[in-house]
Amino acid sequence: MTTEAALAIDLGGTELRAALVDREGKILAFAAVPTQAQAGPDAVIGQIEALAATVHAEAPALSIVGVGVGAPGPLDPLAGIAVGPPTLAGWLDVP
Helix, strand or coil, X not given: CCCEEEEEEEECCCEEEEEEECCCCCEEEEEEEECCHXXXXXXHHHHXXXXXXXXXXXXXXXXXXXXXXXXXXXXXXXXXXXXCCCXXXXXXXXX
């Protein structure tokens, strides 16, 4: 049985998705919710935390060894910030 997984987060302006995937890319757990984009960064970050906990609860024996986040741009990859994506209200220079 797989004991290690990566946590994948897809941050979209309308939907937020999270999955645990193994080294071959097989999805081991998955959850999605509508993104509360108009509520601002703190609300969406809270959603990300809750969704990560949800997928981990689906497969609690897995050890999360890495995290990847896909987010709308523009992004500053060197600073690690979302500069001001038009689909996410209030996201100006959010880490």
